[in-house]
Amino acid sequence: MPEFIMNSNATRKPGITMKITLVLLRGLVLPLAVFTSPQLRAAWMEKEVPAKDLTVTASSQYGSGQAVLHLVDGSGMQNGRHDNNGSADTMWHTTQSPKPSSAAPGLPPSPAWVRFDFAQPLQFDAIYLWNHNQANLTDRGFRRTRFFGSADGTNWISLTSPEVIELPRASGITGLDAIVVTKTASTRELKAAVIAAETTDGNYGSDYFGLSAVRFVKGHEVAEADLPIPTAMACAALPYAPFRPDGQPAREIAVSLRDAKLYGAVTIQVDCSGAQEQTVVSANPRGADQFSVLMPASAGVTNECEATVKLQSGRAALQQTITVPACKPRVYYILMHSHCDIGYTDVQPHIAAKQAHNVVHALELIEQTKNYPPGAQFKWNTEGFWQVEQFYKIATAEQKAQFEQAVRDRRIGVDAMYGNLLTGLARGEELLEQLEFSTQLGKRCGVPCDEMMISDVPGLIWGIVPSLAQAGVKYISDGPNASSGMVGDRIGYVRVRWENHPFWWVSPSGNERVIYWGAQGGYSIGHHCGSIRDAIAELTTQLDEWGYPYDIVQLRWTKGDNGGPDEGVMPIVRDWNVKYAWPKLIISTTSEMFHEFEKRYGDKLPVHRGDMTPYWEDGAGSSARETGINRLSSDRMTEGEILWTLLKPQSLPAEGYEEALKNIAMYSEHTWGAYNSISAPDSDFVKAQWKIKQAFALDGESETKKLLADALATRGATPETANAVDVFNTASWPRTDLVTLPKEMKLTGDSVKNDRGQVMPSQRLASGELVFLAKHIPPFGGRRFTLAVGNANAACAAKAESLTLSDSAITLKLDPQSGAINSLRANRLDHEFVDAAANLGLNTYVYLPGGDVTKAQPNGPAKISVKENGPLLASLLVESDAPGCRKLLREVRLVDGLDRVEIIDNIDKEAIRSVEGVHLGFGFNLSNPALRINIPWAVIQPEKDQLEGACKNWFSVERWVDLSDERLGVTWTTVEAPLLEIGGLTANLPRSQPNPRAYLSSIKPSPTIYSWVMNNHWHTNYRADQEGETVFRYALRLHATYDQTAAAHFGVESTEPLIAAPAAGPAPARSLVEISSGPIMITSLKPSADGKALILRLYNTGETTAHASLKWNRVSPKAIFVSDLLEKTGAPASDTVDLPAYEVQTLRAELK
Incomplete structure (x- = not known):
């Protein structure tokens, strides 16, 4: 229960009433209580009405998990404080939008009320009330509230003055203290009491109403001889050094009693190195079992010492000697921000409004604290740009100007990312584009945006490092999820390995680096620590235990997910720095903290390279x-x-x-x-x-x-019937690929010729679509193909028959039972690519209900038919029933002249809410192959190129995976499905997973991979089921020795098709620009924002340094410069470039 001290120890005569001010150390007191004073040599104690003597009813309750009995049964209570259970399973709340009703005849209607009927008439002095403390949903808590009582169950009176009490909103943080509502009515004994929310402003804006706990308290006098006596105490030095009244630093000792509380005055003496310090604690009517006392001056501040603690209170006398270690001179940088869940706690438009208001409130607090001492002035970190964007939508011109001035004054830190991105889902260019908004704002304000915050999300794709470098961002503040008892949920080893272990994270090319720093306690230590004081105590103890080597500590501070600024921090920091010599507290922007940290420790930090393979992309x-x-x-x-x-x-x-x-x-x-x-x-x-x-x-x-x-x-109008088609190539190398014209397109005919009059292979498909092979499309250019009356023409060799597909390069066969590919050969390689011993063909359907891999299920018997019979395109269609599906369709295709296998899987999913996963397996016949995964701006080999703590149960794939042994291999591309398993069904961890050891800590090479296409493994946030048709496409390219450039090109070709449209205007022009090098590709080409230049992004896809030259055809730049995401003019460059492996470089080509 909350702790109190009485402000008077004066002796009083029996029977005289007096007002005693109760000073709440951890809680809030509303009007003053009236008590009868204790006699001399006695103590005043408070006693709760036990739950067994109460019958509790309510206007409504949401469900059995949110029962009204939770208000009195002790659910969620520990040491007088209440938890913040995310599902309100330790609290009570109403149904949604409850209609007003009355708790008893004669009482006014209320949308939410609770009635307490007492087993026997009783008198009480105060009501202790814990408002609704559900994490992120404290708006359900009672606000304008009435308290009624009845002596006979029929006639009701108000128990308080004023009659309507405004209850403060709960913090949403575990460890909530009580609100004390004192009974001012003169009536003595009551049979019932009612707590009722007003119909107007009865809560803090929710459609629900709720409370966490309620207690009725009565004071009484106890003779000293009858007081309990504790049998033991535990003493521990607190990990900070306050200033004594004489201005000298000292240490503080926490004293905890066992078995019983003390109600009378307490004297505690500390002896250390021949000096003594004595503290007297006043009597406490609720009982006290925890105290803090000062040590003698300077003792234990810079040197370790032995301290003897002696406690005396009436008949109680206890003593203990402890070792007090020297105090570490740390500085805590407090990064105040709101963790932004765009949804989750509320619908997205409401979150947008909340986050916009958070910025408005931040501006108000900046003004309110401008005269606070440096370090205690309010500062705000945006966490992402989306929050800023919501503010700009509702802000006045004056507020926008205030915001940008606050950025210039370093009172608001604009963090680089647009939102808390699942980086494993992004393409390389997408990562870069995420950073444009904040960097542009920083440019406008004259303050470089040089750091990023990422919150909740465990793990980051390696490509984030070069992306940040392109944006001028040098630092990453990471605050992973820390739920489930602060271990973190479904986050594997990320916090275990990297929390508070800052390091230089080197890019794949080795030429860029950023400081990565995972915050102790993730982003949410404030969710379970009641205040900054509590967080400092917890963190300091943890850091001391494992020997944290730095004097600067990062402390993320949020007030619940989507919560606003914590107004209590600034006064605490102001007063703390006056009271304590160490540690010091500084409210800071993320950038300021990192600059100071790098200045002091940049040359001492460890250096690591590799992928922090993320977890939550599943x-x-x-x-x-x-x-x-x-x-x-x-x-x-x-x-x-x-x-x-x-x-x-x-x-x-x-x-x-x-x-x-x-x-x-x-x-x-x-x-x-x-x-x-x-x-x-x-x-x-x-x-x-x-x-x-x-x-x-x-x-x-x-x-x-x-x-x-x-x-x-923009090319102009197209004719109703197309007699020609323009085909464009947006890649930086020449391409030959299949073009598909929809059946709805009116065409002159099916005979296709190129711009030189040469006949192109073509074929009218069973679907009505016309396909043709568009050969030699120039990079960043196009070609026109004419259509003439006549049949499709193809001197090609693709054919399908029974279970076999073949063309001039490849032959494959399907298993008659499963429909998977059970044989795959390339004519030029003389090798069987399917591992018969693995009993897993290529494109094998596997359904896993639950997490037990031994219960995996295959599809039903396959019905295989010829869908397309060539000669350009041949395909087999596999139809089957399959667990979890209404129907499973798999099409395997060969296109003569493209040297690849195409797979199109159509899963017509049933809506299933029990745990499930859908996997498509590929078992290749290769000898100890090296497995390489394409991720944004990098290629990684599992284990070899992963940081410690990275996810190994599943991987995120940008476009392709390659498995190659010393002689040959296969490149596998995935279009729609990003998730990959290696060696088996390793994605088998459904629902909450707080134990890191549930995840793989290592993984062995394997020629078997699975595309993990569907699941409902999560217990929150993600979807419970999915249904309907979903298409997954894959392609296989069989090759001799590994060629990374070829793999990279194949990946793009599989995911970015040639663009075809009815011809219009002049024929497509030749290449705008060409690049000579195979390994170096141009990933982006666009006009500059100012219209004066072209911006090119170059990327070396190879494993070694590559040289390339640019050839300009339709424009002739007057100058070329190295540039960045802001399109700045950097160092002079030329038409020739040398790029190390995996280097990303942006060029600005100035136009004449």
């Missing part, structure tokens, strides 16, 4: 269709931007691309849905959030399609 498999759509949109955005540059760069719709980028980013942002998405998937709250989340993917798709179509429309 949730994207709960909405596999939308995840695939978003991946395609990201590619389409890059293609469209290049196409605009080729056709009409001066008209590129920058705003349209910005909107599309934001939608793509918002889908990949870590908040998928509501906190109860699994437990209550059919609730309107859950459905509303998913509809908005889904719309990010769907809107990104429609926007990028429109931008691409608009670019093509």
Whole structure:
């Protein structure tokens, strides 16, 4: 229960009433209580009405988990403080939007009330009330509240003055203290009491009402002889050094009693090195079992010492000797921010409003604390740019000016990322584009945006390092999830290995680096520590225990997810720095902290390279269709931007691309849905959030399609019936690939010729589509193909028969039972690529209910038929029933002349809410192959190129995976599905997983991989089920020795098709620009924002340094400079470049 001290020890005569002010050390006292004073040699004690003597009823309750009995049964209570259970399972709350009702005849209607009927009439002095403390949902707590009592159960009176009490909102942090409401009514004994919320402003804005706990308390006098006596005490030196009244630093000792509390005055003496210090603690009517006392001056501050603690209170006398270690002179940098869940705690529009208000409130607190001492003045970190964007939508011109001035004054730190991105879902260019918004704001304010915050999300893709370097960002503040008893949920080893172990993180090329620093306690230590004081005590103890080597400590401080600034921090810091010599507290921006840290320790930090393979990307498999759509949109955005540059760069719709980028980013942002998405998937709250989340993917798709179509429309009007088709290549190397014309397109005929009159292989498919092989399309250019009356023409060798597909390069066979590929050979390699011994063909369907891999299930018997019989394209269609599906369709295709196997899987999913996973297996016949995974701006080999603590149960793939032994190999590409398992069904960890050891700490090389396409493994946030048709496409390229450039090209070709449209205007022009090197590709080509230059992004996909030259055809730049994300003019460059392996370089080509 909350702790009190009485401010008077004077002797009083029996029977005389007096007002005693109760000073609440951890809680809030409302009007003064009236007590009868104790006699001399006695103590005043307070006693609760036991739960067994109460009958509790309520206006309504949400469910059995949120029962009204929780208010009195001790649920969630520990040492007088209440928890912040995320599901309110230790609290009570109403149904949604409750209708007003009366607790008894004669009482006013209330939307939420609780009635307490006492077993026997009783008198009490005060009501202790813990408001609704559910994490992130404290707006359910009672606000304007009435307290009624009845002596007969019929006639009711108000128990307080004033009659309506405004209760403070709970913190949402575990360890909530009580509000004390004192009974001022003169009535003595009552049979019942009612707590009722007002119909207006009865809570803090929610559709629900709730409380955490209620106690009725009565004071009484106890003779000293009857007081309990503790039998032992535990003493520990607190890890800080306060100033004594004489101005000298000293140490403080915490004293905890066992077995019993003390109610009378207490004297505590500390002896150390011949000096003594004595502390007297006043009597406490609620009893006290914890004290803190000062040591003699300077003792234990700079040197270790032995201290003897002696406690005396009435008949109680205890003593203990302890060792007090020297105090570490640390400085805590407090980074105040709101962890932004775009959804989860509320629907997304409400979150936008909350986050916008957080910035407004931050500006108010900056003004309010401008005269505070340095270090105690309020500062705010935005965490991401999305929050700033919401502020700009509602801010006045004056507020916008205030915000930008606060940025210039370093009172607001703008963090680099757009949101808390699941980086493993992003393409390389997408990572870069995420950073543009904050860097542009920093440029406008004259303050470089040089750091990023990432919160909640465990793990980061390695490509984030070169991306940050391109944006001028030098620091990463990481605050991973720290729920589930502060271990973290489904985060593997990230916190175990990297929490408070800052290091230089070197990029894949080795030429860039950033400081990575994982905060102790993640981002959310404030969720369970009641105040900064509590956090300092907890962190300091932890840091001392493992020998933290630095004097600067990063302390992330949030007031619940989506919570606003904690107004209590600034006074605490102001007063702390006056009271304590060490540690010092500084409210800081992230950038300021890192600059000081680098200045002091930059040359001492360890250096690491590798991928911090992330963990939470697995949730994207709960909405596999939308995840695939978003991946395609990201590619389409890059293609469209290049196409605009080729056709009409001066008209590129920058705003349209910005909107599309934001939608793509918002889908990949870590908040998928509501906190109860699994437990209550059919609730309107859950459905509303998913509809908005889904719309990010769907809107990104429609926007990028429109931008691409608009670019093509700049060529002019197209005829109703097409007699020619223009084909464009947005890659930086020549391409030959299949073009598919929809059946709805009116064509002159099926005979296709190139611009030299040569006949191209073509074929009319069973679907009505016309396909043809578009050969030798120049980089950043196009060719026109004419269509003539006549049949498709193809002197090709693709054919399908029974279970076999073949063309001039490849022969494969399907298993008649499973429908998987059980034989795959390349004519030029003389090797069987399917591992018969593994009993796992290529594209094998595997359904795993639950997490027990021994219960994995295959599809039903396969029905195999010829779908396309060549001669250009041949395919076999496999139809089957399959567990978890309404129907499973798998098509395997060969295109003669492309030397690849194409797979198109269509899973018509049933909605299943029990734990499940859908996997597609590929068992290759290779001898101890090296396995390489393409991620943004890098290629990694598991284990070899992973940081310690990285995820090994599943991997995120950008485009391709290669498995190669010393002689030959296969490159495997995935279009829609990003998740990969190696060696087996290692993605088998459903629901909450707080134990890091549940995850693989190592992984062995294997020729077997699985595409993990669907799951509902999570217990929150992600989707409970998914249904309907979802397509997954793969391609296989069989090769001799490993060629990383070829693999990189194949990856892009599999995910970014050639762009074809009815011919319009002049024939496509030749290449805008060409690059001579195979390993170095141009990943982005666009006009500069000022219209004066072209911006090119170069990337060396190879394993060694490469040399390349640029050849300009349609423009002739007057100068070329090294540039960056801000498109600045940097060091002079030329048409020739040398790039180390995996180097990313941006060039600015100034136009004449």
